[in-house]
Amino acid sequence: MSEVQLELEILRYDPEKDQEPHFKTYQVACREEWMILDAVNHVKDEVDTTLSYRWSCHMAVCGSCGMMIDGQPKLACKAAVKDYADKKVRIEPLANFPIERDLVVVQDDFMEKLKRVKPYIIRKEEKPIEEGEYKQSPADLKRFKQFTLCINCLCCYAACPEYALTPEFVGPAALALAHRYNADSRDQGLAERHKEISKPEGVWDCSFTDTCSIACPKHVDPASALQQLKITTTVQWYKELIGMGDK
Amino acid sequence: MELIKTDIAIVGAGGAGLRTAIAVAESNPDLKVALISKVYPMRSHTCAAEGGAAGVIKPDDSLELHFNDTVGGGDWLTDQDVVEYFVNEAPKELLQLEHWGCPWSREPNGSVGVRPFGGMKIKRTWFAADKSGFHILHTLFQTSLKCPTIERFDEFFSIDLLMADGRCQGVVAMEMKSGRLFQFQAKAVVLCSGGAGRMFPFSTNGAIKTGDGTAMAYRAGVPTKDMEFVQYHPTGLLATGILLTEGCRGEGGVLRNKDGYRYLQDYGMGPETPLGEPVLKTMELGPRDRLSQAFWHEQQKGNTIPTPWGDSTHLDMTHLGEKHIDERLPLVRELSIIYAGVDPVKEPVPIRPVVHYMMGGIHTNIDAETPVSGLFAVGECACASLNGANRLGSNSLTELLVFGKRAAKNAVEFARKQNSEANESELKEQADKAQAKVRELVQKSGGTESIAGLRSEMAKSLEEGAGIYRTEETLQQTCNTIADLRKRYAGIELHDKSNVFNTDLFQALELGNMLELAQTVAEGALARKESRGSHQRLDYEARDDEQYLKHTLASYQGEEAPRIDYHDVVITKSQPGVRDYSGGAK
Ligand SMILES: Cc1cc2nc3c(=O)[nH]c(=O)nc-3n(C[C@H](O)[C@H](O)[C@H](O)COP(=O)(O)OP(=O)(O)OC[C@H]3O[C@@H](n4cnc5c(N)ncnc54)[C@H](O)[C@@H]3O)c2cc1C
Ligand code: SF4
Ligand code: SF4
Ligand code: FES
Numbered sequence: 001m002s003e004v005q006l007e008l009e010i011l012r013y014d015p016e017k018d019q020e021p022h023f024k025t026y027q028v029a030c031r032e033e034w035m036i037l038d039a040v041n042h043v044k045d046e047v048d049t050t051l052s053y054r055w056s057c058h059m060a061v062c063g064s065c066g067m068m069i070d071g072q073p074k075l076a077c078k079a080a081v082k083d084y085a086d087k088k089v090r091i092e093p094l095a096n097f098p099i100e101r102d103l104v105v106v107q108d109d110f111m112e113k114l115k116r117v118k119p120y121i122i123r124k125e126e127k128p129i130e131e132g133e134y135k136q137s138p139a140d141l142k143r144f145k146q147f148t149l150c151i152n153c154l155c156c157y158a159a160c161p162e163y164a165l166t167p168e169f170v171g172p173a174a175l176a177l178a179h180r181y182n183a184d185s186r187d188q189g190l191a192e193r194h195k196e197i198s199k200p201e202g203v204w205d206c207s208f209t210d211t212c213s214i215a216c217p218k219h220v221d222p223a224s225a226l227q228q229l230k231i232t233t234t235v236q237w238y239k240e241l242i243g244m245g246d247k
Numbered sequence: 248m249e250l251i252k253t254d255i256a257i258v259g260a261g262g263a264g265l266r267t268a269i270a271v272a273e274s275n276p277d278l279k280v281a282l283i284s285k286v287y288p289m290r291s292h293t294c295a296a297e298g299g300a301a302g303v304i305k306p307d308d309s310l311e312l313h314f315n316d317t318v319g320g321g322d323w324l325t326d327q328d329v330v331e332y333f334v335n336e337a338p339k340e341l342l343q344l345e346h347w348g349c350p351w352s353r354e355p356n357g358s359v360g361v362r363p364f365g366g367m368k369i370k371r372t373w374f375a376a377d378k379s380g381f382h383i384l385h386t387l388f389q390t391s392l393k394c395p396t397i398e399r400f401d402e403f404f405s406i407d408l409l410m411a412d413g414r415c416q417g418v419v420a421m422e423m424k425s426g427r428l429f430q431f432q433a434k435a436v437v438l439c440s441g442g443a444g445r446m447f448p449f450s451t452n453g454a455i456k457t458g459d460g461t462a463m464a465y466r467a468g469v470p471t472k473d474m475e476f477v478q479y480h481p482t483g484l485l486a487t488g489i490l491l492t493e494g495c496r497g498e499g500g501v502l503r504n505k506d507g508y509r510y511l512q513d514y515g516m517g518p519e520t521p522l523g524e525p526v527l528k529t530m531e532l533g534p535r536d537r538l539s540q541a542f543w544h545e546q547q548k549g550n551t552i553p554t555p556w557g558d559s560t561h562l563d564m565t566h567l568g569e570k571h572i573d574e575r576l577p578l579v580r581e582l583s584i585i586y587a588g589v590d591p592v593k594e595p596v597p598i599r600p601v602v603h604y605m606m607g608g609i610h611t612n613i614d615a616e617t618p619v620s621g622l623f624a625v626g627e628c629a630c631a632s633l634n635g636a637n638r639l640g641s642n643s644l645t646e647l648l649v650f651g652k653r654a655a656k657n658a659v660e661f662a663r664k665q666n667s668e669a670n671e672s673e674l675k676e677q678a679d680k681a682q683a684k685v686r687e688l689v690q691k692s693g694g695t696e697s698i699a700g701l702r703s704e705m706a707k708s709l710e711e712g713a714g715i716y717r718t719e720e721t722l723q724q725t726c727n728t729i730a731d732l733r734k735r736y737a738g739i740e741l742h743d744k745s746n747v748f749n750t751d752l753f754q755a756l757e758l759g760n761m762l763e764l765a766q767t768v769a770e771g772a773l774a775r776k777e778s779r780g781s782h783q784r785l786d787y788e789a790r791d792d793e794q795y796l797k798h799t800l801a802s803y804q805g806e807e808a809p810r811i812d813y814h815d816v817v818i819t820k821s822q823p824g825v826r827d828y829s830g831g832a833k
Binding site: 014016035046049050051052053056057080102104107111114115127132138140141144148149151184 | 286287295352389582
């Protein structure tokens with residue numbers, strides 16, 4: 001097995017003792033098949049056990065390990081060391097979020113926004129379980145399926161220029177999820193969600209730069225969700241205006 | 248120390264914890280729920296489940312068939328009352344998820360689709376492409392957001408249970424961002440803390456699966472049950488151990504040795520089935536224990552392929568075609584390309600068996616109760632004896648739902664009967680003890696042992712002694728090693744003294760939990776002198792129903808090895824028989 005030599009410059013910050021965040025450098029001899037996460041784990045296990053960061057699945061599905069790698073928001077478990085071979089690589093916490101410690105960022109803001117868009121099926125009347133499933137054709141499913149794939153890794157928030165400017169902006173992942181439910185044939189909650197989405201810090205803050213979709217490691221394409229959401233929001237706004245606003 | 252008073256405290260916010268919490272909240276809006284998790288709910292390892300969840304829904308299927316598959320698949324170490332309840336409730340729970348928005352894959356007519364799974368006689372596994380657990384977890388988490396009585400304590404690390412007056416009255420947990428300890432006083436506690444596959448070196452389990460809740464219950468006097476039954480999944484990616492779901496074989500993928508030969512036919516799972524026409528309960532659709540054991544035999548015969556990451560065979564899906572793979576197994580394709588550099592559309596993927604699931608866990612019954620009153624457990628941390636000696640793939644996701652709901656009902660009933668006040672002084676004393684334990688761990692200096700060092704010695708020893716095949720000698724060696732590691736654990740020193748997100752500390756606590764559980768695995772396996780399901784002894788090759796048609800209970804004895812006792816298996820209608828996975832099996 002060949003090796004890849006990496007110089008990791010990792011941002012360190014412990015609010016209990018550091019005035020300011022600073023970088024610390026680690027030389028890591030990586031196995032060729034490693035991801036950046038493996039290199040960081042190596043540092044944690046063998047070199048400096050005081051390093052803090054989040055990770056769990058090591059398969060790009062739990063959404064824990066989002067960090068800035070060479071200035072780009074990425075999942076550390078999906079970024080191959082080969083792509084950074086023999087380079088100096090900066091590892092920083094996700095941009096646009098307050099640092100809790102080292103590579104760990106404070107996520108409360110996102111958790112609160114997620115809840116605000118009511119990401120669950122809303123119905124006027126529930127169908128009893130005994131009556132079986134709601135029928136949903138593969139075509140119906142396809143209309144929202146892509147937007148169910150979000151792992152809440154927050155890479156898109158770190159990439160979003162509007163979120164950087166306006167922290168109140170509900171942001172790509174939460175809005176994409178609102179759209180996911182609006183577009184689900186089982187849901188009747190569009191009008192309720194509309195109240196949140198049509199606020200100034202809702203969908204209208206998005207300037208459609210697309211950087212969220214480029215950053216997304218799961219190909220969710222939140223920018224396209226937001227674009228579609230703007231259309232439904234406009235239609236809903238108009239319907240409410242003429243007194244027909246319901247789904 | 249902060250004090251939080253609640254009605255039901257739930258430790259763990261994966262599939263099991265969320266289902267339990269929603270069930271309490273929906274029918275008991277007057278009760279408070281504290282949902283405590285060391286990671287944000289959607290990071291829980293339920294997210295990694297790929298293949299799907301089993302439940303009878305199609306007209307050609309029956310509850311009886313699901314019952315038989317599960318009992319036989321578990322080599323008759325299942326409790327049959329539990330299995331019966333489970334198969335009955337399974338379809339309702341999966342439909343409930345459908346109503347909550349789970350994006351199940353569909354048939355052209357709009358009904359939910361089902362796929363074949365190992366050891367199942369009929370197609371009955373509901374799936375959402377190959378991201379089923381991910382979708383189940385996110386559907387549950389998102390649905391939980393509409394329940395106002397669920398108060399979440401995300402990134403709170405549970406340390407120990409609080410016991411007083413003979414019942415469980417709460418739990419101590421640390422707020423990870425501040426290092427502050429919280430005493431949660433509750434009328435009932437439900438543990439939903441997941442499995443412990445991280446005890447082993449090569450595993451499909453995420454870093455968080457360290458058996459914390461199981462160890463907490465064990466220390467509090469609840470025996471573990473059947474811990475020696477550890478499931479190896481036959482198809483893990485080399486190097487990382489990332490899982491390639493059984494759905495690969497359900498869709499028609501086949502296993503080949505170094506000569507391209509489909510070796511399963513040599514191990515009682517033949518005759519060979521035609522390519523692209525998988526037959527249920529045959530060849531690649533045999534159960535996981537058998538497939539992993541077949542690999543081991545091929546390795547002994549020199550029919551495997553040596554690689555830098557260990558010996559391997561091939562999972563060949565090339566005949567399925569790009570379109571089918573992209574539709575049914577998109578994640579498998581992506582994972583293989585990213586983590587192994589192999590595109591399954593074009594080439595067979597090198598794989599080897601990998602530790603996947605703990606059949607054993609906290610001793611619970613059909614009511615999700617532990618022997619300690621006020622304490623319940625659900626999901627992979629628990630052992631309700633649904634899975635026996637070998638879990639059938641896709642039963643466990645459903646288990647989280649069925650028993651989450653049941654635990655909620657029973658925990659609520661229990662909580663409503665508690666009129667007596669919490670035993671404040673006793674609880675405080677215990678909470679202080681937990682605090683002292685943590686403080687000592689952080690402040691101690693002069694130790695020479697490292698967490699990573701002990702962890703890898705433990706993992707290596709378990710793999711060597713308590714792997715796919717076991718013997719008296721290797722097991723004894725592992726028992727000795729683990730006992731020694733437990734002593735050496737006292738010699739670790741933490742370099743991180745911070746109160747803020749101190750992962751050095753959490754890893755130390757996790758290691759302590761895993762070492763305790765590793766001992767129950769090895770000691771249970773040493774004592775079980777027979778071969779059954781995933782527990783295979785080279786020195787006792789046959790199943791021995793006379794002596795060992797029993798559950799192993801391991802009870803905590805402080806620094807000593809656990810005490811091993813046995814507990815009867817519940818048999819209602821299926822007497823132990825032969826597990827037949829050869830073509831014509833009925
Ligand atoms: C890769 C993979 C694929 C799988 N595929 C399938 C499949 O297709 N079908 C199937 O049926 N099963 C499958 N399984 C098995 C199944 O997914 C798991 O058994 C199940 O998801 C476990 O759910 P859980 O809720 O019990 O635990 P988890 O989802 O692991 O959640 C555990 C929870 O406990 C919390 N916790 C743990 N310790 C502490 C602590 N000290 N303090 C506070 N909180 C704590 C965690 O934060 C987490 O929230 C798969 C498993 C794996 C690993
Ligand atoms: S498209 Fe909108 S949400 Fe996405 S990065 Fe641009 S401004 Fe942000
Ligand atoms: S939309 Fe993509 S980048 Fe944003 S949180 Fe979801 S998965 Fe991550
Ligand atoms: S560790 Fe789970 S997404 Fe990277």
